[in-house]
Amino acid sequence: MPEIPSQLAVGDIETDVIIVGAGITGAIIADVMTEVGFDVALVDRRGPVRGSTVATTALIQFELDTPLFKLAEQIGTERAQRMWKRSKRAVDSLARRVEGIACDWQTRPALYLAGNLLDVTGLRGEAQARQNIGLSADFIDARQLQEAYGIAKDGAIRSQGNGEANPILLAAGLIRRALARGAALYYPVEITDLREDLDSVIAHSKDDIAFKARTLIYATGYELADIVPRQGSRVISTWALATAPQPDRLWPTHCQMWEAADPYLYLRTTPDGRVIAGGEDEDFSNAQVRDALIGEKTAAIQRKLRALLPQIDTEADFAWTGSFGVSDSSMPSIGLIPGKSRSYAVRAFGGNGIVFSMIAAEVLRGFLRGPPDPDADLFAFA
Numbered sequence: 001m002p003e004i005p006s007q008l009a010v011g012d013i014e015t016d017v018i019i020v021g022a023g024i025t026g027a028i029i030a031d032v033m034t035e036v037g038f039d040v041a042l043v044d045r046r047g048p049v050r051g052s053t054v055a056t057t058a059l060i061q062f063e064l065d066t067p068l069f070k071l072a073e074q075i076g077t078e079r080a081q082r083m084w085k086r087s088k089r090a091v092d093s094l095a096r097r098v099e100g101i102a103c104d105w106q107t108r109p110a111l112y113l114a115g116n117l118l119d120v121t122g123l124r125g126e127a128q129a130r131q132n133i134g135l136s137a138d139f140i141d142a143r144q145l146q147e148a149y150g151i152a153k154d155g156a157i158r159s160q161g162n163g164e165a166n167p168i169l170l171a172a173g174l175i176r177r178a179l180a181r182g183a184a185l186y187y188p189v190e191i192t193d194l195r196e197d198l199d200s201v202i203a204h205s206k207d208d209i210a211f212k213a214r215t216l217i218y219a220t221g222y223e224l225a226d227i228v229p230r231q232g233s234r235v236i237s238t239w240a241l242a243t244a245p246q247p248d249r250l251w252p253t254h255c256q257m258w259e260a261a262d263p264y265l266y267l268r269t270t271p272d273g274r275v276i277a278g279g280e281d282e283d284f285s286n287a288q289v290r291d292a293l294i295g296e297k298t299a300a301i302q303r304k305l306r307a308l309l310p311q312i313d314t315e316a317d318f319a320w321t322g323s324f325g326v327s328d329s330s331m332p333s334i335g336l337i338p339g340k341s342r343s344y345a346v347r348a349f350g351g352n353g354i355v356f357s358m359i360a361a362e363v364l365r366g367f368l369r370g371p372p373d374p375d376a377d378l379f380a381f382a
Contacts, residue, residue, distance in 0.1 A: 013209065014211075015212075016038040017216075023171060043191065062162060113156045151309070229382070232329075332359065
């Protein structure tokens with residue numbers, strides 16, 4: 001874990017913005033808030049860059065878990081199109097933001113492969129829906145897929161402009177940059193009580209330290225504070241593996257891949273030639289049950305990876321599991337906590353969590369400094 005300087009909370013602390021949670025979401029928000037001049041206190045009950053941040057496989061894609069045409073059926077065409085376009089802009093914003101941070105950032109194309117959720121007809125329609133709003137999306141048929149990538153599938157959507165990174169180095173680099181601008185990091189600090197008055201919010205820690213600020217932002221991933229709404233969301237367990245380095249066996253362009261399937265497989269490469277693959281998601285029960293399934297789920301991922309890319313050595317150098325939140329619509333929630341006037345929360349749920357965190361930072365910047373973000377209405381808590 002990269003070394004990140006912290007401070008010891010020994011007395012009451014005043015600042016502009018308190019950010020609760022020092023994972024990737026809190027890191028991006030802290031970087032954006034300090035960039036526009038806010039004093040920031042970043043607090044975490046464990047420490048920086050822990051929790052689900054270390055488990056993410058960091059496929060930083062603008063493609064949402066819910067296809068564009070299906071999301072349009074759920075929330076309306078205009079809102080679905082805005083959401084997809086905003087997701088693409090967020091990937092571009094993040095690519096610019098990571099400049100100067102050594103986090104193995106790479107811009108990659110992606111393949112969305114036919115599966116049991118979308119067949120060739122569905123993929124063609126989805127590609128057209130994306131093209132209609134100016135997004136990168138080319139349908140390629142089975143022959144083209146085999147010739148270009150050596151993959152035996154009925155078809156795929158090929159897109160350009162996604163990203164990937166080492167999530168630990170990314171979060172640590174953003175936090176260090178926020179600290180260099182004057183932010184303070186405090187841990188272990190667990191916020192247990194929150195109250196608001198006319199011009200401030202006061203958060204008390206378990207150790208009875210008072211943090212006073214104009215604004216508080218919960219950025220704690222799926223581990224939601226009691227006052228943050230949970231409706232329309234649930235917690236999912238996922239599993240992943242990393243192979244040994246094998247650069248000579250990798251596929252052309254090192255594109256990211258994921259399946260239009262349930263359960264699905266997703267994969268990418270690393271700078272040293274490993275393959276990271278994951279999936280086999282299921283509802284979270286408890287950490288012990290989740291962890292006990294690592295062997296079984298790893299074997300299932302290996303079977304799928306071997307079938308998709310027979311040339312790959314699927315033996316796992318590392319295998320791990322983690323949990324994350326998902327929403328019914330695959331969209332995040334960003335905004336004021338219902339009933340509060342100075343306390344905000346971010347539910348950057350789903351497979352696009354890092355992208356949603358970038359959107360959250362921009363939306364919150366609009367709330368706190370202006371101008372108002374034009375898409376803020378998409379993400380408000382009900």
